[in-house]
Amino acid sequence: MRLDKYLKVSRLIKRRSVANDACDGERVSVNGRQVKAGYQVKTGDVIEIAFGQRTLKVEVTAVTENATRADAPAMYKELE
Numbered sequence: 001m002r003l004d005k006y007l008k009v010s011r012l013i014k015r016r017s018v019a020n021d022a023c024d025g026e027r028v029s030v031n032g033r034q035v036k037a038g039y040q041v042k043t044g045d046v047i048e049i050a051f052g053q054r055t056l057k058v059e060v061t062a063v064t065e066n067a068t069r070a071d072a073p074a075m076y077k078e079l080e
Contacts, residue, residue, distance in 0.1 A: 001063050003030065003047075004037035009067050010075040012049060012058065022049065046079065 001009075007019040007028075022028050023037040027050040030039060041047075045060045058076040067075060 001041050001065070002037060003028065003035060003039040003041050006041040006060070006063065006075075007047075007049075009064070009072070011067075011069065011072040012047075012056070012076065027051075047076075 004016050004019040004023060007013040007022075008016040013019040013022060019028075020037045023035065023039075026034050029035065029048045030041070030045050032046075032048075041060055041063055043060055043063060047058050047060065049056045049058075057079045059079055060075070061077050062075045064071075064075065
């Protein structure tokens with residue numbers, strides 16, 4: 001699954017267009033590398049997202065095409 005879609009489906013970012021902008025603005029890195037929105041997310045990847053002064057670091061635990069609001073938090077595990 002593409003990174004921008006994963007961020008939206010997992011509800012880490014509300015809209016796919018916002019996820020795209022975050023990737024283009026180099027505010028998202030996977031496994032320590034800056035990546036484009038088209039990066040293919042895999043289980044075990046570590047995603048870091050910069051939200052202003054705060055940085056969110058999560059590990060991908062599941063990649064599913066659709067997720068309900070209740071299921072979305074099971075797609076990742078927060079680190080640190």
